[in-house]
Amino acid sequence: MAEGIVIVGSSLAGLRSAEQLRSQGWEGAITLVGEEPYLPYNRPPLSKQALSDARTLSLESLHETVALGLKPRLGEVTWQLGRRAVSSDLANQRITLDDGQALSYTGLVIATGLRSRSLPVHGGESQRYRLRNLNDAWQLAQGLTEGCRITIAGAGFIGCELAATATRLGCTVNVIDAAPAPLVNVMGSPFADALLQYHQRHGVSFHLDTLIAEIAEDERGNLQTVALSNGTTIDTDILVEAIGSQPNTAWLDGNGIDITDGVQCQSDMSVPGHGNVIAVGDIARFNNPLFDDVCRRIEHWNIAVETARTGAVTLLSHLGDTPRTRPEDTKPIVPSFWSDQFDIKIQGIGLPSIADSTEPLDGSLHQGISDSSLFAMGYYRDGRLTGIISINGEKKQPDYRNMLLDALQTADTETT
Ligand SMILES: Cc1cc2nc3c(=O)[nH]c(=O)nc-3n(C[C@H](O)[C@H](O)[C@H](O)COP(=O)(O)OP(=O)(O)OC[C@H]3O[C@@H](n4cnc5c(N)ncnc54)[C@H](O)[C@@H]3O)c2cc1C
Known part of the structure; x- marks a missing residue:
C-alpha cells in the first residue's frame, strides 16, 4: 500500500x-x-x-x-x-x-x-547474448576473450559500439544487417557509407543487405555457425542480438x-x-x-x-x-544523442531521420571519416533544418543547437 x-x-x-x-x-x-x-x-x-x-x-x-x-x-x-x-x-x-x-x-x-528483441531463429541458445542491462553486459563480457569470434546481428548504435569494443579486445567481429550500411536509417547513405568504411578500416567485417537464416549448433547445443540468406556461413563463438528493442x-x-x-x-x-x-x-x-x-x-x-x-x-x-x-x-524538448565508436564520437541533435535531404555543414567526407577532423551533416525536411549529426564536433555542439533551434522556431512562427 x-x-x-x-x-x-x-x-x-x-x-x-x-x-x-x-x-x-x-x-x-x-x-x-x-x-x-x-x-x-x-x-x-x-x-x-x-x-x-x-x-x-x-x-x-x-x-x-x-x-x-x-x-x-x-x-x-x-x-x-x-x-x-x-x-x-x-x-x-x-x-x-x-x-x-x-x-x-x-x-x-x-x-x-x-x-531487447530476439531473432526469430533458434539454435545455440547458451552462446546468444543481448545488451540492454547490467546483467546482460556482465555475462557478455565474460565471453569476450581475445580471438573469440563474435557475430553481431544488427548494425545500429549498440551493434556498432559493441563491434568497436569487441574489436579493440582482440575479437574477430562480423556484423550482419538487412540494411545496406550501418545506421543508414539515422544518418543517410553518404554518411553511413563512410561509417562502414571507417569500421572496416579498423577490422570489422560487415554482411549487409542480408539476414540470419539459420543458426547451427553441435550435438551439445553449442553454437557453431550462423548462415545468412545470401549464402555466407560465419563460424561463431558468440552471437549478440542487437536488433532493436x-x-x-x-x-x-x-x-x-x-x-x-x-x-x-x-x-x-x-x-x-x-x-x-x-x-x-x-x-x-x-x-x-x-x-x-x-x-x-x-x-x-x-x-x-x-x-x-x-x-x-x-x-x-x-x-x-x-x-x-x-x-x-517548460523548455522545449530537443532530442540529442552521442555514440562512441573506436576513436570517434558521433553526436546528433534534432530529428535527422525525418529529413528528406542532406547537406554537409562542416568538413567533407571525401577522405572518409578520420579520428580528428570535424564533419557535420545537416538534415532538412522541405528545405528546413530538422537535425545535425557530427563527428569530432564536440566544441561545435552549442552552435549546432542554436542553429537548429533558430531554424525550428522560425518554422514555427511562419506556420502560426
Ligand atoms: C547498451 C546501451 C547503450 C546506450 N548508449 C547510448 C548512448 O551512447 N547515447 C544515448 O543517447 N543513449 C544511449 N542508450 C540509450 C539510453 O540508455 C536510454 O535512452 C535510457 O536508458 C532510457 O532510460 P529509461 O529509464 O527510459 O529506460 P530504461 O533504461 O530501459 O529503464 C527502464 C527500467 O524499467 C524496468 N522495468 C521494466 N518493466 C518493469 C515493470 N513491469 N516493473 C518494474 N520495472 C520495470 C527495467 O528493468 C529498467 O530498469 C544506450 C542504451 C543501451 C541499452
Missing part, C-alpha cells in the same frame, strides 16, 4: 522524474518500483568502456562503476527494487506487483523503458490507453484520459511541437532527462501542487 507518487521503472527516466518532482516542490511520498535489483545506473557505458572493464569485475563492482549518483535533493524515497509491476488499474489508481502487493497512487509515472507495456494492458508502440502521450507527457499519469523516457511516444504533430518514441539518454523535467511539471500541475515552473515556461 503506497500513496503519493509511484514511479514504475527505476532507471534513468524514473530517477530523473523523482529528482524533478522534488525540485518542483513535491514533498509527498515517492515510491520507485524497479524490476532490476540495482539502484539506478547508466546504460550507455555498457556497450563501451564498461563492457571491457566488466571482464575483470564482479557484477557488484560493475554496478558501482556505472551507478547514477543519488542527489541530495531526492530526499526520502521508498525503493521497491527487484519488484515488477504486473498489472494496473488506472481508473482506480492502483498497480499490482509480482509479489502480490497492491500500490495505490495519487500520481503515476510510467518509466518502464524497453527490452520493444517497450515494456504488458503491465498496462486493459486500461484502454494506446500502447501500440510504447505509451502514447501528449507533448506535456500526460497520458490522454488520465491527467495524473505521465509517461517518460524510452517508453513515451509523444509529439514534439518543435517538429510536427507526429507521436514518436525516441531512444536517447537525453529524452529520459528532458521528458522527466516536462512530465514532473505536468503531473504536479494536475495534482494541484503548484510546480515551481509554470507549464508554459
Whole structure:
C-alpha cells in the first residue's frame, strides 16, 4: 500500500522524474518500483568502456562503476527494487506487483523503458547474448576473450559500439544487417557509407543487405555457425542480438490507453484520459511541437532527462501542487544523442531521420571519416533544418543547437 507518487521503472527516466518532482516542490511520498535489483545506473557505458572493464569485475563492482549518483535533493524515497509491476488499474489508481502487493497512487509515472528483441531463429541458445542491462553486459563480457569470434546481428548504435569494443579486445567481429550500411536509417547513405568504411578500416567485417537464416549448433547445443540468406556461413563463438528493442507495456494492458508502440502521450507527457499519469523516457511516444504533430518514441539518454523535467511539471500541475515552473515556461524538448565508436564520437541533435535531404555543414567526407577532423551533416525536411549529426564536433555542439533551434522556431512562427 503506497500513496503519493509511484514511479514504475527505476532507471534513468524514473530517477530523473523523482529528482524533478522534488525540485518542483513535491514533498509527498515517492515510491520507485524497479524490476532490476540495482539502484539506478547508466546504460550507455555498457556497450563501451564498461563492457571491457566488466571482464575483470564482479557484477557488484560493475554496478558501482556505472551507478547514477543519488542527489541530495531526492530526499526520502521508498525503493521497491527487484519488484515488477504486473498489472494496473488506472481508473482506480492502483498497480499490482509480482509479489502480490497492491500500490495505490495519487500520481503515476510510467518509466518502464524497453527490452531487447530476439531473432526469430533458434539454435545455440547458451552462446546468444543481448545488451540492454547490467546483467546482460556482465555475462557478455565474460565471453569476450581475445580471438573469440563474435557475430553481431544488427548494425545500429549498440551493434556498432559493441563491434568497436569487441574489436579493440582482440575479437574477430562480423556484423550482419538487412540494411545496406550501418545506421543508414539515422544518418543517410553518404554518411553511413563512410561509417562502414571507417569500421572496416579498423577490422570489422560487415554482411549487409542480408539476414540470419539459420543458426547451427553441435550435438551439445553449442553454437557453431550462423548462415545468412545470401549464402555466407560465419563460424561463431558468440552471437549478440542487437536488433532493436520493444517497450515494456504488458503491465498496462486493459486500461484502454494506446500502447501500440510504447505509451502514447501528449507533448506535456500526460497520458490522454488520465491527467495524473505521465509517461517518460524510452517508453513515451509523444509529439514534439518543435517538429510536427507526429507521436514518436525516441531512444536517447537525453529524452529520459528532458521528458522527466516536462512530465514532473505536468503531473504536479494536475495534482494541484503548484510546480515551481509554470507549464508554459517548460523548455522545449530537443532530442540529442552521442555514440562512441573506436576513436570517434558521433553526436546528433534534432530529428535527422525525418529529413528528406542532406547537406554537409562542416568538413567533407571525401577522405572518409578520420579520428580528428570535424564533419557535420545537416538534415532538412522541405528545405528546413530538422537535425545535425557530427563527428569530432564536440566544441561545435552549442552552435549546432542554436542553429537548429533558430531554424525550428522560425518554422514555427511562419506556420502560426
Ligand atoms: C547498451 C546501451 C547503450 C546506450 N548508449 C547510448 C548512448 O551512447 N547515447 C544515448 O543517447 N543513449 C544511449 N542508450 C540509450 C539510453 O540508455 C536510454 O535512452 C535510457 O536508458 C532510457 O532510460 P529509461 O529509464 O527510459 O529506460 P530504461 O533504461 O530501459 O529503464 C527502464 C527500467 O524499467 C524496468 N522495468 C521494466 N518493466 C518493469 C515493470 N513491469 N516493473 C518494474 N520495472 C520495470 C527495467 O528493468 C529498467 O530498469 C544506450 C542504451 C543501451 C541499452
